[in-house]
Amino acid sequence: MAVFLQSLISGVLIGGVYALIGIGLTLIFGVMRVINFAHGDIMMVGMYLTYLLFTLMGVDPFVSVLISFPLMFFFGGFLQKVFINRVLNAVAQNQILLTIGLGLVMSNTVMLIFTSDYKILTTSYSSSTIQVGGGVSISTPLLVSFLITAVITAALGWFLLKTDTGQAIRATAQDRDAAQLMGINVSRMSVIAFGLGAALAGTAGALISPTYYIFPQVGGTFTLKAFVITVLGGMGSVVGATLGGILIGITESMSAVYISSGWKDVVVFVLFLLVLLFKPSGLMGKSRT
Amino acid sequence: MNKRMLKAAIGLIVLAGLLVVPRFVESPYALHMMILLFLSVSQGQSWNILGGYAGQYSVGHAAYFGVGAYTTMMLMYSKQVAPWVGVWAGVAAVIAVALVIGSICFRLRGPYFVLASIAVAEIMRLSAINLTTLTNGAEGILVTEIPAFKIGERVVTDFLTKVPFYYIGLFLALLTLAIAYWVQHSKLGYYFQAIREDQDAAHSLGIHISVYKNIGLVISAVLTSLAGSFYGIYVGFVDPPTVLGLDVSVQIMLICIIGGMGTIWGPVLGSLLLVPLSEALRSNMITEGLVKIGLVSADSKVGLFLKENLAHAHVLIYGILVVLVILFMPDGLMGFVKKLASRRKREAA
Numbered sequence A: 001m002a003v004f005l006q007s008l009i010s011g012v013l014i015g016g017v018y019a020l021i022g023i024g025l026t027l028i029f030g031v032m033r034v035i036n037f038a039h040g041d042i043m044m045v046g047m048y049l050t051y052l053l054f055t056l057m058g059v060d061p062f063v064s065v066l067i068s069f070p071l072m073f074f075f076g077g078f079l080q081k082v083f084i085n086r087v088l089n090a091v092a093q094n095q096i097l098l099t100i101g102l103g104l105v106m107s108n109t110v111m112l113i114f115t116s117d118y119k120i121l122t123t124s125y126s127s128s129t130i131q132v133g134g135g136v137s138i139s140t141p142l143l144v145s146f147l148i149t150a151v152i153t154a155a156l157g158w159f160l161l162k163t164d165t166g167q168a169i170r171a172t173a174q175d176r177d178a179a180q181l182m183g184i185n186v187s188r189m190s191v192i193a194f195g196l197g198a199a200l201a202g203t204a205g206a207l208i209s210p211t212y213y214i215f216p217q218v219g220g221t222f223t224l225k226a227f228v229i230t231v232l233g234g235m236g237s238v239v240g241a242t243l244g245g246i247l248i249g250i251t252e253s254m255s256a257v258y259i260s261s262g263w264k265d266v267v268v269f270v271l272f273l274l275v276l277l278f279k280p281s282g283l284m285g286k287s288r289t
Numbered sequence B: 001m002n003k004r005m006l007k008a009a010i011g012l013i014v015l016a017g018l019l020v021v022p023r024f025v026e027s028p029y030a031l032h033m034m035i036l037l038f039l040s041v042s043q044g045q046s047w048n049i050l051g052g053y054a055g056q057y058s059v060g061h062a063a064y065f066g067v068g069a070y071t072t073m074m075l076m077y078s079k080q081v082a083p084w085v086g087v088w089a090g091v092a093a094v095i096a097v098a099l100v101i102g103s104i105c106f107r108l109r110g111p112y113f114v115l116a117s118i119a120v121a122e123i124m125r126l127s128a129i130n131l132t133t134l135t136n137g138a139e140g141i142l143v144t145e146i147p148a149f150k151i152g153e154r155v156v157t158d159f160l161t162k163v164p165f166y167y168i169g170l171f172l173a174l175l176t177l178a179i180a181y182w183v184q185h186s187k188l189g190y191y192f193q194a195i196r197e198d199q200d201a202a203h204s205l206g207i208h209i210s211v212y213k214n215i216g217l218v219i220s221a222v223l224t225s226l227a228g229s230f231y232g233i234y235v236g237f238v239d240p241p242t243v244l245g246l247d248v249s250v251q252i253m254l255i256c257i258i259g260g261m262g263t264i265w266g267p268v269l270g271s272l273l274l275v276p277l278s279e280a281l282r283s284n285m286i287t288e289g290l291v292k293i294g295l296v297s298a299d300s301k302v303g304l305f306l307k308e309n310l311a312h313a314h315v316l317i318y319g320i321l322v323v324l325v326i327l328f329m330p331d332g333l334m335g336f337v338k339k340l341a342s343r344r345k346r347e348a349a
Helices: A002-032 A039-057 A061-080 A092-114 A140-162 A164-174 A175-181 A186-208 A216-233 A238-258 A261-278 B002-022 B028-053 B064-077 B083-105 B112-131 B163-185 B187-197 B198-206 B210-235 B238-245 B246-259 B266-282 B284-293 B300-313 B313-326 B331-346
Strands: A129-132 A136-139 B148-152 B154-157
Touching: A002 A039, A002 A136, A002 A164, A002 A186, A002 A216, A002 A238, A002 B028, A002 B246, A039 A061, A039 A092, A039 A186, A039 A216, A061 A140, A061 A186, A092 A186, A092 A216, A092 B112, A092 B313, A129 A140, A136 A140, A136 B284, A140 A164, A140 A186, A140 A238, A164 A175, A164 A186, A164 B148, A175 A186, A175 A238, A175 B148, A186 B064, A216 A261, A261 B083, A261 B112, B002 B028, B002 B163, B002 B284, B028 B163, B028 B210, B028 B246, B064 B083, B064 B238, B064 B246, B083 B112, B083 B210, B112 B238, B112 B246, B154 B187, B154 B246, B154 B300, B163 B187, B163 B210, B187 B198, B198 B210, B210 B238, B238 B246, B246 B266, B246 B331, B266 B284, B266 B313, B266 B331, B284 B300
Parallel strands: none
Antiparallel strands: A129 A136, B148 B154
C-alpha cells in the first residue's frame, strides 16, 4: 500500500510539470492550429537558461522562473513572428516540418555551445525528502515545483477567463475568422499565445532542472510526452491538458513501479495509440471537424 | 531525335557510367561516398512513395528501416543466417509490422497520423532497448564477418572490398527509382494522388481509401526495410538510436522534402545535396577549406572552435535547410528547378 501511495503521489507531482508543457502545446494548437514539434526543444532552452542563471549568478532554479518566464515569452513571440506566422495558411505538413526544423536548430545550437555532456544542477535540496508517515515520503523539489505549477496554472486560468486579452485569445481559438470580424487582432493573439506556450514550456524546464539531467537532446522525449498529454486531454483544451498531464504522470510512475522503468514510456505510447483509436477527441475535447 | 529518346539516351549513359565506376575508381572512400548516396536515394525514394505520392506524412519510417536492419543482423548474429536470406525475413517482418501500423494509423488523418507514426517508431526503439535477450539492448549488434556468396561452388563475392556493396547499393537505388516511376505512371499512382489531394473526393469516386493507403505503406516499408538491411550489413553494426531513432525518421523524410516530394528526381536531388554536405561537415573538410582560402587561420580561436565543433554540426545544417526550404521553396529543389525552367520557357516564347 505504501508503495502504491508513494508512486501515486510522485506521479501526481511530476504530472503537474507535464501539465505545464501540455497546456503550452494545447494553447498554441488552439489558437493557430499548428502542432509545435519544437515544444520539447523550447523546454530544453528553458532548462539551459536555468542552468546558466544558476551556475553564473547563483540564482535558485525555482526563483529563476521569474526571469525565464518573460524571457521565454519573448523568445516564443519571436519564433511566431519570424517563422510560424509565415506558414499559418500552409498545409499542416509544412507547419510540422518547419517546427521540426526549428527544433533541430535549437538542440544543435545548444549542443555546439554546451557540448552534448549531461549537466546536473545540484542544489542543497535536490535529494531531500519530506516524510509524511506510513513509509511514504515526498521529494522536496518535486513538491515545490508542483506548487509553483499549481499557482501558474491558476494564474493562467484567471488570465484566460477574466482578462480582455485572455478572452480575445479564447475567441481566436474558437473561431479565427469570426474573431477577426469582431475586431480582434488575431495575429497579435497568435504571437501572445505562442509566447505563452513557450514561456510555460520554459518554466516547466526550469522546474524539472533540479531533478532531471540537462542535455541538448532532452527535448524529443518531452515533445512526444506533450503530444500524448494534449491528445489525451483533447487538443485545444486547457483543462484537458492539466488532467492529461497528471494522468500521464501517474501512468508513468505506476508502470515504472509495477512493470519496469525500461517499459514505462512504452506503456505511455500504447495508451496514446489507444486514445487516438478509440477516443481521438480526448477526455475534454469536442469532436473533430 | 525527340525529347523522350534524348532523356533515355542520357539515362543509359549515366547508368553505364555508374556500372563501370568500380573498374576505374579504386579509392575506398570514393566508393563509400557513392554507397552512402545510393542508400540515401533509396531511403528518400521509399518515403516518397507513401509521403510524396499518397500524401501520408510518416515521421516513423525508422520503424521499417530499423526492423529490417535488426532482423537481418539478429539472424546473422545468433543463427548464422546468411544476410541474403535474412533480408527476406526482414521484409516479412516489416510487412507484418506495416500492416499492424497501417490498420491503426490510417484511421487517423493529418497531424494525428503523424503523431501515431512517431509513437509506433518510438515503441519499436524502446522495445529494441528493452528486449535485451533478442537485440542485445542498448549495446547493439556487431557482426563483422559476412559469409562469402557462392553459386554452386563458384565464389561470386566474399564481401571483402566495397565493390559488391557498391553494386548492391546501385541496384537498390535503381529498384526504388523504377518502382517510383511505375507508381507515378500507373493507376495505383493516380489513386495515391487522388487520396493526397482530397481524401473525401477520392472516397466518393469509389477509391477504397484504406486499402490503397495500406498498399502504399507496404511498398514504402518493404523498400525502406531493404535499405535498412543493406545499411546493417554494410556498416556491420546496429543499435537502437542509429537505426530506430527519431532522427533517422526525420532524415529519411528530409531527403525527400528538400529534394521535392512526389517527383521521381526529388529524392535523387536531395541526396546529391545532403550526402556530400553532411560528409564534408563530418570529415571537417569545410574547416580545412576555410583555412586554405585564408578566411580563418588554423590555430586561431575561431579555427579551433570550427575544427572542434563543425563535425557535429551536420544536423544543425539539416535543420537550417528545412526551415529555409519550407519558407522559401515549399516544393523542394525540384519545384524550384521546375519554376526556373518554366520561367525561362515563358521568356523564350
